[in-house]
Amino acid sequence: MYTKFMNLQLSYWLDDDNIIRRVNDHWDQAMDSQNWSDRASANRIVGKLLSEFICDDVTRMYVATMIESVRVIPHTSFRPYRCDTPDMKRFMQMIITPEDNGWIRISHELLRIEPLEKPVTFSTVTEFSPLRQCKNNQTIHFVRCSICNRLQRYGNRDNTWYEADSLIARSHALSESLKVIYGVCLDCPDKLR
Ligand SMILES: [Zn+2]
Known part of the structure; x- marks a missing residue:
């Protein structure tokens, strides 16, 4: 099709x-x-x-x-x-x-x-602020790589990027869309060289 x-x-x-x-x-x-x-x-x-x-x-x-x-x-x-x-x-x-x-x-x-194992939607947070986390502090924000679409937990410094699939497997709260800001992971620019 x-x-x-x-x-x-x-x-x-x-x-x-x-x-x-x-x-x-x-x-x-x-x-x-x-x-x-x-x-x-x-x-x-x-x-x-x-x-x-x-x-x-x-x-x-x-x-x-x-x-x-x-x-x-x-x-x-x-x-x-x-x-x-x-x-x-x-x-x-x-x-x-x-x-x-x-x-x-x-x-x-x-x-x-x-x-994808399970559908997942993203909403872009244009003016990201930690204050936008929900009241119970459970909302997860990610940086999404514009090139490879992998995700990094916002504020994570260990440069770990996940496929949406693997996050879905380990996360319990994907009923709402994931709030993301866009960027580029460190691996993608490396491939330009
Ligand atoms: Zn990337």
Whole structure:
């Protein structure tokens, strides 16, 4: 049932200033499909800075570094990442290619899907404050890596990152959505080198 979607590749082109200049023909068709409904339609993103669509500074820097590395030494770069839904692990790949006119083409494709043991939803805490913990102090907050989607307990200093699956296995209170802030784990930037 995913065959059609998996063949869809979403691409956009960036100019020297990282402004989105065009998107590919499949864009709106793919955005209409179930898993992308929260993304922007073509006429709302062309002409805008790519960074406007990345919500946290760390991820913004990560993506900028990736793009810059392709500009400095022209080559095609393949970057795996995750874009999970509440019930599926979606293994994606970003392909960054320099074009002859100086633009950079960025394509996203879905490589495979695996079910999560149990659905889990996340809500983004934009202005995180420890005071937002609930009264009984049981609410767990996480940092979620924008690239690999693993989770770290907020305030944890031992750099342990968990798959959502393993948290579900050891946690008893996942009836509500997990409150997260976004960032990038230490392993993901390492893979850029
Ligand atoms: Zn990561």
